[in-house]
Amino acid sequence: MSYTYENYDVVVVGAGHAGCEAALASARMSLDTLMFTVSVDSIALMPCNPNVGGSSKGHLVREIDALGGEMGKNIDKTFIQSKMLNKSKGPAVHSLRAQADKQDYSRTMRNVIESTEHLTVKQAEVCEILVEDGKVKGVKTYSGAIYPCKAVVLATGTYLNARCIYGDVSNYTGPNGLSAANHLTDSLKSIGIEMQRFKTGTPARIDKRSIDFSKMEEQKGDEEIVPFSFTNTPEELERPQVSCWLTYTNETTHQIIRDNLDRSPLYSGNIEGTGPRYCPSIEDKVVRFADKDRHQVFIEPEGNYTNEMYIGGMSSSLPEDVQYKMYRSVPGLENAKIVRNAYAIEYDCIKPNQLKSTLEFKKIEGLFSGGQFNGSSGYEEAAAQGLIAGINAGLKVLGKTPIILDRSESYIGVLIDDLVTKENKEPYRMMTSRSEYRLLLRQDNADLRLSKIGHQVGLISDERYEGVVEKERLIQEEIARLEQTTIGASKEVQEMLESNGSTPLKTGTNLAELIRRPELSYESIASIDKDRKELARDVIQQVNINIKYEGYIKRQLKQVEQFKKLESKLIPEDIDYDDVHSLRLEAKQKLSLVKPHSVGQASRIAGVSPADLSVLLVYLSAHHVKK
Amino acid sequence: MKTDTIAAISTGMTNAGISIVRISGDEAFNIIDKIYSSPKGDKKLSEVPSHTVHYGYILDGDRTIDEVMVLVLRGPNTYTREDVIEIDCHGGVVVTKKILETVVKYGARVAEPGEFTKRAFVNGRIDLSQAEAVIDVINAKNEYALSSSLSQLKGNVLGKIKEIRDSIIHNVAFIEAALDDPEHIEIGNFSEELLMNVNSNLTVLDKLLESADNGRLLREGIKTVILGKPNAGKSSLMNVLLGEDRAIVTDIAGTTRDTLEETVSIHGITLNIVDTAGIRDTADVIEKIGVKKARENAMNADLIIYVVDGSRDFDENDYEIMELIKERKCVVLLNKSDLNMKITIEQLEELTHKTVIKISAKEGTGIEEFETCIKELFYEGKLNFNDEIYITNVRHKAAIAEAKESLLQVKNSILDGMSEDFFSIDLMSAYNTLGYIIGEMVDDDLVNTIFKEFCMGK
Secondary structure, X not given: OOEEOOOEEEEEEOOOHHHHHHHHHHHHOOOOEEEEEOOHHHOOOOXXXXXEEOOOHHHHHHHHHHOOOOHHHHHHHHEEEEEEXXXXXXXHHOEEEEEEOHHHHHHHHHHHHHOOOOEEEEEOOEEEEEEEOOEEEEEEEOOOEEEEEEEEEEOOOOOEOOEEEEOOEEEOEOHHHOEOEOXXXXXXXXXXXXEEEEEEEEEEEEEHHXXXXXXXXXXXXXXXXXXXXXXXOHHHHOOOXXXXXXXXXXXXXXXXXHHOHHHOHHHHOOOOOEXXXXXXXXXXXXXXXXXXXOOXXXXXXXXXXXXXXXXXXXXXXXXXXXXXXXXXXXXXXXXXXXXXXXXXXXXXXXXXXXXXXXXXXXXXXXXXXXXXXXXXXXXXXXHHHHHHHHHHHHHHHHOOOOOOOOOOOOHHHHHHHHHHHOOOOOOEOOOHHHXXXXXXXXXXXXXXXXXXXXXXXXXXXXXXXXXHHHHHHHHHHHHHHHHHOEXXXXXXXXXXXXXXXXXXXXXXXXXXXXXXXXXXXXXXXXXXXXXXXXXXXXXXXXXXXXXXXXXXXXXXXXXXXXXXXXXXXXXXXXXXXXXXXXXXXXXXXXXXXXXXXXXXXXXXXXXXXXXXXXXHHHHHHHHHHHO | OOOOOXXXXXXXXXXXXXXXXXXEOOOHHHHHHHHEEOOOOOOOHHHOOOOEEEEEEEXXXXXXXXXXXXXXXXXXXXXXXXXEEEEEEOOOHHHHHHHHHHHXXXXXXXXXXXXXXXXXXXXXXXXXHHHHHHHHHHHHHHHHHXXXXXXXXXXXXXXXXXXXXXXXXXXXXXXXXXXXXXXXXXXXXXXXXXXXXXXXXXXXXXXXXXXXXXXXXXXXXXXXXXXXXXXXXXXXXHHHXXXXXXXXOOOOOOOHHHHOEEEEEEOOEEEEEEOOHHHHOOOHHHHHHHHHHHHHHXXXXXEEEEEEEOOOOOOHHHHHHHHHHOOOOEEEEEEOOOOOOOOOHHHHHHHHOOXXXXXXXXOOEOHHHHHHHHHHHHHOOOOOXXXXXXXXXXXXXXXXXXXXXXXXXXHHHHHOOOOHHHHHHHHHXXXXXXXXXXXXXOOOHHHHHHHHHOOOOO
């Protein structure tokens, strides 16, 4: 028996990293929001690695924070180790990563959710999306309750028809044995959504007391902490940190794996889903990189109040007995006691090219989606999409223009553009190399890039936004001052240069020129810069980067200018590509499928040639003239 | 950085009296100021009134390229509604091309096929009814340019560009893998190794640029195939055409042989003759393959020369060739006029409906008549010569020069002690620019290479 229950503005299906951001964004935009989860205890669960951030993912978290999302704040509250990766490289690839206390992360997020106004949490399995005339009307739960609403965000993660597998054991459950959502897929198919099946995996968790750490290398956190959230200062976040540990597989490990490959469901064909290449199981690594005699294994704590250690680098779906042998062949793990077995998980997700760049389904108005459901992988990628889906669902209800971040302003833009434009044959993971303009999209300037948008949609307070505007002003002012301050070859200057191992001046120059020298910086020339006023650390950092890398930054800005030209040529939603006679058939098909919102996006579709773009541009101008 | 000012040769690439190079876009006047000099050297064309004509010289630095007339047309009262410069030069393929190259060197880019018309349309110059026509032109030309661009690249040029690209993508993949997963992949002292690689790639690009200057990057000629049954006299004809008294155009070392081609100049017209004779003169078993190969060559040829052995009756081979040359540009040579002839000119004309010329390759008679025939075909426009090739060459040269700039930038970054992440940006732009030459679209090459070659992840 079905019956109608309360009305909501926005319903979010799922309470993982995407669901939480979506629900919080919508509720913070003062919209009545209902968030469904199959288990209230699993809000913001981290079922795989116990960390947040890392290369390019750290960028995503900073951007989420700049837009007014929660992930950065939450990990700042709950990290137990913090590290800036690639510190010896350029500022564009500095990447922040923090080990999380998983339970604390989940509990803290739950606390935020439960204390947010306009946000209701409900434990139930949504099994039907109600659609009328191509518009979303509500959702229906397994128990028959109908919740009418104006917009829905799907963020079901890896739970749809989920199946966990190791060896010949397979359970129809979501991660960590949580119940799967087995009904929604059929409803989605019936409203015309195309599904596909992906797979991912996780390593075993091992009891800390059974590990001999003396055989491993210790990996400590940074002494100097960089917060994820722009609202926090390093001082506020100081706390005791725990260590991770590094060990290696060896020839014995690899032999055990090779001897048992026939028992692996990945090789026996028992798994049909497509797995990610960047996160291969240990059996994959051994097969594909047969010449490597060892692979790194990172032992990471899952939290302060558990003995479980995550065995990074050794995800697997081999049978339990093989897992024991395999893990115990690794130095330090000889007596390992496995708390949870490694497993692979298969799940239903959508082909994301059914989405607009706003993350709304092209065919169904008011239906949005984010996270692993969209074919991505990773907590950060999920949260980023969840945030955008939540914001746009909110804007939809409010009757406002949706936001689309482009590739030149954020990693989130790159992520979403790749998802909705390209053919994704495996779970999509962010990488810095996917971003064409990464010198501009640094983790250190996410606030300067995105706060304006966060403020516009109402997720960043006036006060916080004014702070960013003031920061920008101070940066520009200081750069101008340094460029205008000339200095001569005085004794004091030459001495400063000499003490920094820099060549002496022959003629006068300005302070910015000195900062540009590789061996000098804003800080190191302090002694000769008499008029310097005291500036905040983050302002100084921006001044330094902008001056030192000016040449590169300018070149990227030029590229962005070119990029924007095509990006600003919009394609009307009602365009019929069959009307554009001269387009090649392949281009017609691809364009009709993806329905790009701009000529720029069209140019990134595989199978659309430069000639097709010319044809399209001429057609669009003609169309414009006609109107 | 390239502006969006475009340039093209807007007359056909024959040796006509006058050729026109046209420039359109914001930078048109800036560019002409840099390369034009009036006889007294006191005139700046950006300052003269619109729609005026000026006599003077086109210079590349100190070097004078040609004596020209320049039309200065200020937008919006122009074809494209942009600022337009037209350079009327003395014709001649080499000079016209040189002027186009100079214009490109000083900031324009080579126009895409149909781009002037496209701009005219987009800027509202042409009315709506012409839109479809413009689109068709763009399409036809583009398809032609795409197919010709790759097929015209000499085999070894293609190979070299592919090699450079492969080495670039491998290096970037390594850098990116290490940046993405610094705890798994140690980058070590990669700068030194990369510098060596960049230097060697730069050397190759320099050589390619040099060969582009000699006009040897592409096959610039009329692709010609000689067909005829065994012993019809194909080799003798080749020998006559390549004889001592002929202007033999030699190729850069080692390139002629791998394409089995000879380049011959007849009255200033360049013919690239594909030597099918070599294939024919092998054992009988391979005869079938020979015919197949000849057929393939004939399909792609701009011109076919069919050599008939007049001293023997027609056989199956002849009939097969006659089938092949239907609907094709072809000159028929009735060879062995020095022997007893069993076939007459009239017979041949009836069978082939082509121009037939009686020759003796052995004694060298009739060759002059044949050459005159080729010349007439060409100048009457019956022999369609592919002017797109010249344009493609300029475009390729510009792309190679751009790739070189990118690699120089990488070199500077390495020498400046920048970190590896800065290198990949310029390495990738070199990779993409070179991909443009060989017609490869950028896809997920990098990400795929990273995953293929490096073991990533948790």
